[in-house]
Amino acid sequence: MDSPAARTHGRPAITLSGIAYGCDYNPEQWGPETWREDVELMNEAGVDLVAINIFGWSQIEPRPGEYDWSDLDAVIELVHSHGIRVNLGTGTSSPPPWLTALHPEILPTTADGTTRFPGGRQAWCPSSSVFRQHAVALVEKVAERYGSHPAVALWHVSNELGCHNALCYCDESAAAFRGWLQRRYVSIEALNEAWGTSFWSQRYSAWDEILPPRLTISLGNPTQAIDFHRFSSEQLLDHYRSEAAVIRRHSTAPITTNFMVTAHIRNLDYWSWAAEMDVVANDHYLDHRLSDPVAELSFAADLTRGLAGGAPWLLMEQSTGAVNWQPYNIAKAPGQMMRNSLTHVARGADGVSFFQWRASQQGSEKFHSALVPHAGTDTATWREVVELGATLDRLDEVAGTRVVADVAVVFSWESWWAGDGDARPSQGVEYLDQVHAAYRALHGLGVTTDIVSPDADLTRYRLVVAPCLYMVSDDQAAAIDAFVAAGGHALITFFSGIVDQDDRVRLGGYPGAFRELLGIVAEEFAPLLPAHQVTLDTGAHGRWWTERMRTTTAKVIASYLDGPAAGDPAITRNIYGAGVAWYVATALDPEDLRDVMRTAVQEAGAGADGPESDGSIEVVRRAGAGRSYVFVINHSERDLEHRVVGHELITGERVVDLLRVPAGSVRVVREDTTP
Numbered sequence: 001m002d003s004p005a006a007r008t009h010g011r012p013a014i015t016l017s018g019i020a021y022g023c024d025y026n027p028e029q030w031g032p033e034t035w036r037e038d039v040e041l042m043n044e045a046g047v048d049l050v051a052i053n054i055f056g057w058s059q060i061e062p063r064p065g066e067y068d069w070s071d072l073d074a075v076i077e078l079v080h081s082h083g084i085r086v087n088l089g090t091g092t093s094s095p096p097p098w099l100t101a102l103h104p105e106i107l108p109t110t111a112d113g114t115t116r117f118p119g120g121r122q123a124w125c126p127s128s129s130v131f132r133q134h135a136v137a138l139v140e141k142v143a144e145r146y147g148s149h150p151a152v153a154l155w156h157v158s159n160e161l162g163c164h165n166a167l168c169y170c171d172e173s174a175a176a177f178r179g180w181l182q183r184r185y186v187s188i189e190a191l192n193e194a195w196g197t198s199f200w201s202q203r204y205s206a207w208d209e210i211l212p213p214r215l216t217i218s219l220g221n222p223t224q225a226i227d228f229h230r231f232s233s234e235q236l237l238d239h240y241r242s243e244a245a246v247i248r249r250h251s252t253a254p255i256t257t258n259f260m261v262t263a264h265i266r267n268l269d270y271w272s273w274a275a276e277m278d279v280v281a282n283d284h285y286l287d288h289r290l291s292d293p294v295a296e297l298s299f300a301a302d303l304t305r306g307l308a309g310g311a312p313w314l315l316m317e318q319s320t321g322a323v324n325w326q327p328y329n330i331a332k333a334p335g336q337m338m339r340n341s342l343t344h345v346a347r348g349a350d351g352v353s354f355f356q357w358r359a360s361q362q363g364s365e366k367f368h369s370a371l372v373p374h375a376g377t378d379t380a381t382w383r384e385v386v387e388l389g390a391t392l393d394r395l396d397e398v399a400g401t402r403v404v405a406d407v408a409v410v411f412s413w414e415s416w417w418a419g420d421g422d423a424r425p426s427q428g429v430e431y432l433d434q435v436h437a438a439y440r441a442l443h444g445l446g447v448t449t450d451i452v453s454p455d456a457d458l459t460r461y462r463l464v465v466a467p468c469l470y471m472v473s474d475d476q477a478a479a480i481d482a483f484v485a486a487g488g489h490a491l492i493t494f495f496s497g498i499v500d501q502d503d504r505v506r507l508g509g510y511p512g513a514f515r516e517l518l519g520i521v522a523e524e525f526a527p528l529l530p531a532h533q534v535t536l537d538t539g540a541h542g543r544w545w546t547e548r549m550r551t552t553t554a555k556v557i558a559s560y561l562d563g564p565a566a567g568d569p570a571i572t573r574n575i576y577g578a579g580v581a582w583y584v585a586t587a588l589d590p591e592d593l594r595d596v597m598r599t600a601v602q603e604a605g606a607g608a609d610g611p612e613s614d615g616s617i618e619v620v621r622r623a624g625a626g627r628s629y630v631f632v633i634n635h636s637e638r639d640l641e642h643r644v645v646g647h648e649l650i651t652g653e654r655v656v657d658l659l660r661v662p663a664g665s666v667r668v669v670r671e672d673t674t675p
């Protein structure tokens with residue numbers, strides 16, 4: 001990626017030229033004969049970056065304090081001699097059996113107080129000092145041994161921190177949680193105030209009475225649960241820091257860990273993690289339980305770019321075909337792996353990696369796809385793997401360029417944790433669904449969108465969309481307010497601005513923090529039963545949510561014809577300072593939301609990079625240093641044409657006016673003139 005733009009914190013950016021092509025490589029599952037074949041095949045496919053030692057602990061430290069480097073040494077030398085760079089795992093992701101046998105107190109505990117046993121992976125408590133001590137000792141050995149090895153291009157701390165063990169409720173976690181709370185609130189009175197403990201006789205008189213939000217007989221305290229999420233995210237980040245600090249003493253190579261910006265993992269607030277990564281890396285797997293996995297992939301890629309502050313990032317894992325952990329594991333269609341990979345590149349990735357190199361013969365992931373499938377290399381998968389390598393080589397010159405967007409969607413892990421709380425007005429409203437719905441509307445309009453933190457600087461955008469932003473601090477609300485007052489446009493959807501950072505309702509009518517900005521006031525939520533829908537006087541339909549509200553300064557764009565809020569406004573538009581603020585008070589049907597979004601986009605003067613479609617056509621531009629590249633991704637079953645002039649990198653053709661993109665294909669054009 002060799003990108004000056006990558007976050008390096010004064011350290012060198014990863015020094016791979018062009019777009020990296022990589023995978024997790026688990027040679028410990030195979031013998032030396034296979035390793036030799038592996039590196040030859042890697043060269044054939046153009047794989048130039050392998051993540052090794054991810055689950056290596058029990059091999060390299062087979063007994064306490066006894067190290068065996070022979071295999072790891074041999075593998076590193078072998079890949080190095082074949083020109084392949086190493087993304088070196090610290091190996092601490094899963095403790096070896098001897099450690100949990102010696103120290104069962106490191107095992108994680110669930111909310112009901114049950115210990116989770118070893119035998120799987122990540123069986124450790126993020127607050128365990130014994131685990132931390134052993135993990136850091138291992139990192140010391142690994143970093144000492146390989147810290148200056150020329151093959152090491154990147155360090156991979158642990159693996160998907162918090163994938164399984166983010167929330168641990170054991171006694172050691174309880175003590176650490178209390179310490180964290182003491183630092184946050186200083187006095188027990190301040191904690192009582194923040195948690196609203198006058199309710200249900202929950203008032204604490206001393207710190208040692210406080211527990212993690214273990215399973216209760218009734219609903220628990222919502223602010224306690226939110227603080228536990230904050231604490232847990234910080235504990236794992238602190239673990240990352242401890243490992244990274246050791247590596248820094250031994251190596252100048254950049255350090256990262258693989259995020260899980262994907263639909264089903266929500267425990268870590270990556271906005272607070274991202275700045276500590278030398279390069280942001282993400283794992284993404286298509287989730288077939290979602291209604292629109294294609295749009296979700298683009299959303300995840302855009303969110304990862306947001307985490308990277310717009311800089312190029314690395315796709316650390318995806319699959320060549322099916323995974324093994326969903327109820328129905330769908331194989332990728334021919335060409336889909338290429339399209340998905342290039343969607344990540346279009347949206348800012350300077351590297352495409354996979355889990356894993358060779359499909360395992362044993363273990364619980366033996367039915368997970370890989371670059372080398374069980375059936376070997378005379379397979380469609382392998383041919384696509386080789387083709388992808390060649391294609392990424394042709395795209396090397398794109399590395400280092402950036403995506404530029406006029407529109408931003410605000411995304412908040414805190415709103416996800418808090419807004420999806422146990423005692424919310426409607427279980428039918430889920431934060432991520434509503435964020436995806438807003439994103440899909442923009443995606444279908446062909447609008448390139450940044451995904452930003454609620455603390456982001458919004459000034460460079462024309463339109464800011466805040467879906468279900470339930471929890472906002474005063475400062476975050478003020479930033480959206482100031483953005484609109486200065487001439488920006490905002491579109492906010494229902495259940496936004498409701499509470500402050502302590503989950504305390506903002507009084508005086510909903511949507512609390514945004515009442516004045518939106519020029520409305522609601523006195524009561526009026527959610528709908530799952531089978532119900534409401535009709536608006538524009539003919540649009542809404543589900544899940546309505547509210548009894550009136551305008552103060554806003555203009556009514558649409559009202560409910562029926563339902564519990566019949567006659568009340570459903571969509572409003574308010575002129576505020578030099579800008580405009582839209583409110584959408586129900587979960588509009590996708591086409592109806594797109595209609596509102598289209599108007600908001602046009603009025604804001606935000607441009608679309610591509611045509612409107614059902615989401616099957618994606619057009620994204622990456623630009624920088626006087627160059628610009630247009631990616632056209634055709635997920636549809638028909639050929640399409642796109643107006644652009646330049647040089648197509650995949651076919652090598654000159655495009656004089658209309659680029660033809662065959663069904664299911666991707667084209668990337670270096671434009672003749674930079675816009």
Ligand code: GLA
Nearest residue numbers: 159160283285317323355368
């Ligand atoms: C995660 C992990 C990998 C592997 C894959 C399977 O991304 O990091 O070790 O388990 O999932 O999809």
